[in-house]
Amino acid sequence: MADSASAPIIRATGLTKRYGPHAVVQDVSFALHPGETLVLLGPSGCGKTTLLRLLNRLVEPDAGTVEINGQDVRRQQPEELRRGIGYVIQQVGLLPHYSVADNVAVVPRLLGHAPAAIEARTAALLRRLHLPPEQYAARFPHELSGGQQQRVGLARALAADPPIILLDEPFGALDPVTRTQIRRDFRELEELRDKTIVLVTHDVTEAFELADRIMLLDAGRVQQLGTPRELLFQSANDFVRRFFAAERLPLQLRTLTLADVQPFLPPGSQLRELPAKLPVHDALEQLTSGPKRPPSSAGVGALMHAFEQALQAEPV
Ligand SMILES: Nc1ncnc2c1ncn2[C@@H]1O[C@H](COP(=O)(O)OP(=O)(O)OP(=O)(O)O)[C@@H](O)[C@H]1O
Numbered sequence: 421m422a423d424s425a426s427a428p429i430i431r432a433t434g435l436t437k438r439y440g441p442h443a444v445v446q447d448v449s450f451a452l453h454p455g456e457t458l459v460l461l462g463p464s465g466c467g468k469t470t471l472l473r474l475l476n477r478l479v480e481p482d483a484g485t486v487e488i489n490g491q492d493v494r495r496q497q498p499e500e501l502r503r504g505i506g507y508v509i510q511q512v513g514l515l516p517h518y519s520v521a522d523n524v525a526v527v528p529r530l531l532g533h534a535p536a537a538i539e540a541r542t543a544a545l546l547r548r549l550h551l552p553p554e555q556y557a558a559r560f561p562h563e564l565s566g567g568q569q570q571r572v573g574l575a576r577a578l579a580a581d582p583p584i585i586l587l588d589e590p591f592g593a594l595d596p597v598t599r600t601q602i603r604r605d606f607r608e609l610e611e612l613r614d615k616t617i618v619l620v621t622h623d624v625t626e627a628f629e630l631a632d633r634i635m636l637l638d639a640g641r642v643q644q645l646g647t648p649r650e651l652l653f654q655s656a657n658d659f660v661r662r663f664f665a666a667e668r669l670p671l672q673l674r675t676l677t678l679a680d681v682q683p684f685l686p687p688g689s690q691l692r693e694l695p696a697k698l699p700v701h702d703a704l705e706q707l708t709s710g711p712k713r714p715p716s717s718a719g720v721g722a723l724m725h726a727f728e729q730a731l732q733a734e735p736v
Pocket residue numbers: 439444462463464465466467468469470471622
């Protein structure tokens with residue numbers, strides 16, 4: 421979670437990038453506080469990847485600045501800068517002739533960490549990512565599934581414990597079931613808890629599940645920057661409204677929580693016993709299939725009724 425009282429860890433000001441006559445990123449500014457997760461969302465070609473790569477100098481801007489911890493990134497050597505910023509891409513980019521353990525250890529070795537510490541950290545990370553090191557550490561990337569390779573990519577980005585992680589469609593190549601699972605693991609990963617994360621996706625559900633704030637882009641311009649709730653219920657313009665129109669109901673179910681619907685629940689409802697910050701979507705899942713399933717299914721009707729009323733109370 422973000423600590424908004426602290427100084428921004430990343431500040432972008434007036435970032436612009438042109439390729440030929442086209443400005444693919446246009447005058448983008450934002451500030452991220454330590455621990456915040458920003459999701460860059462938008463249609464294909466809107467400039468998400470370019471914006472992400474401007475942050476670690478894989479792309480240089482035509483105008484504007486990026487500051488990390490108050491320091492202009494142009495004052496740092498790109499290689500040095502990148503060692504302090506984890507980077508995960510959809511194509512994973514594992515080194516094919518390195519074992520899983522050696523892939524994970526690349527940056528800590530460059531940084532001169534002690535071999536025993538590297539070994540312990542690698543094993544711990546693989547274990548956390550459901551890749552028991554006894555079984556996977558010595559394998560080569562081609563001996564892994566796509567989802568396993570993406571987990572190794574994530575372990576590699578976390579290995580040197582950088583405070584900032586940039587992720588470009590990290591779950592892009594996966595089937596929907598694996599994608600949902602890996603996303604759940606990702607949310608629960610302790611190693612990511614204090615990180616400042618910028619994640620690119622074109623998947624609206626993914627954005628709503630993972631973001632503290634979402635930046636919705638179109639043709640290189642910021643259409644809206646805000647919390648998932650603000651984008652959904654206080655859309656800045658028609659583009660934003662249209663972008664979420666097709667998935668409005670599932671997004672509302674993910675955005676409103678039991679705390680929002682509580683005033684509209686019947687007195688004594690068992691739903692009051694569930695955590696108040698649980699999204700309505702997750703509460704419904706628990707009512708219909710979860711391990712903590714209450715004895716009565718009448719809860720579904722009461723929950724949907726309360727959800728409907730809570731929606732009407734939201735500003736649109
Ligand atoms: N090196 C480059 N040279 C010329 N044009 C480029 C270059 N890199 C990106 N572009 C163009 O810039 C625009 C934005 O590309 P970018 O990859 O940032 O978009 P994106 O939102 O990440 O797209 P996607 O979701 O399809 O990956 C596109 O029109 C792309 O063709």
